[in-house]
Amino acid sequence: MIKHLFSYYSIFKNYSSNSIIVMEEFHDFTMMFLTIITFFILVVILRLIISKFFNYKFMENINMELIWTILPMGILIFIAYPSLFYLYLFDLLVNPSVTIKVFGAQWYWIYENFDNLKGYTYSSYMIQDLEMLSLENYKMGWRLLETDTRLTVPYGAKIQCLTTSLDVIHSFSIPELGIKVDAVPGRLNSINFQISRPGVYYGQCAEICGTGHPFMPICLEAI
Structure with missing residues (x-):
């Protein structure tokens, strides 16, 4: 999983050879985050549905608020960096005819x-x-x-x-x-x-x- 996660770095070096492969790699990279997030949300919803307990006095949790603020920021940074990199590289033509x-x-x-x-x-x-x-x-x-x-x-x-x-x-x-x-x-x-x-x-x-x-x-x- 880790090897596949950072495989796009090797694609950077050969982006000009096949742009379709580059876009497929970036698509797989972003879909991995989307799959993890979707699976996590489904698990949380399922746990809430089947749980017999409910905390009526639960009003706030500083640690949880920090987690759901910092974690999405980290995910967006992981997605934004290769995205901006690809946008720059696709506008750069090394050897035009x-x-x-x-x-x-x-x-x-x-x-x-x-x-x-x-x-x-x-x-x-x-x-x-x-x-x-x-x-x-x-x-x-x-x-x-x-x-x-x-x-x-x-x-x-x-x-x-x-x-x-x-x-x-x-x-x-x-x-x-x-x-x-x-x-x-x-x-x-x-x-x-x-x-x-x-x-x-x-x-x-x-x-x-x-x-x-x-x-x-x-x-x-x-x-």
């Missing part, structure tokens, strides 16, 4: 791709209605969501996205991919994601950033 940097501006996006040799930067603006009608069929996307330049990333690869802003607070959000990270001036936020299938994914700025807020869409294409 692709790193992109996203700048929020009023009111468009600037993307910067990095590779081993060089990086290149390009801006992305929303396509106006009249302009969209003159585009090729493959480029005719959703109204107010299609952009003149798409953020292109490989699907199936581990992608690290770094976000910041040039002026006010923006929010880089693609709901279909579960991505939402604030772009804050003077701060570099990071989010990691992996796209399982190719396609075009749309999003918008999720932070009210001025009069052009509804007109700075995000168009990501996974190839």
Whole structure:
């Protein structure tokens, strides 16, 4: 039991190899506490039901109050430490396949791709209605969501996205991919994601950033 109780420490070292195993280990770890607590409560309730005696003068017990205050605190600490550890590790990508940097501006996006040799930067603006009608069929996307330049990333690869802003607070959000990270001036936020299938994914700025807020869409294409 003790060996299994602290087995998650060995998982920390290999968390990047299989996150599913890590979550299963943490689930088993928390379920062990839940099982013990449930069993203890059931025993107490059963004892109260079958007992023939009752103390009518029992009003307070300092030792018992200390136990039911300190013991839950200790259990929460045992659960909170690995939980916070996992949250930190899941946001940390050691060796991403692709790193992109996203700048929020009023009111468009600037993307910067990095590779081993060089990086290149390009801006992305929303396509106006009249302009969209003159585009090729493959480029005719959703109204107010299609952009003149798409953020292109490989699907199936581990992608690290770094976000910041040039002026006010923006929010880089693609709901279909579960991505939402604030772009804050003077701060570099990071989010990691992996796209399982190719396609075009749309999003918008999720932070009210001025009069052009509804007109700075995000168009990501996974190839």
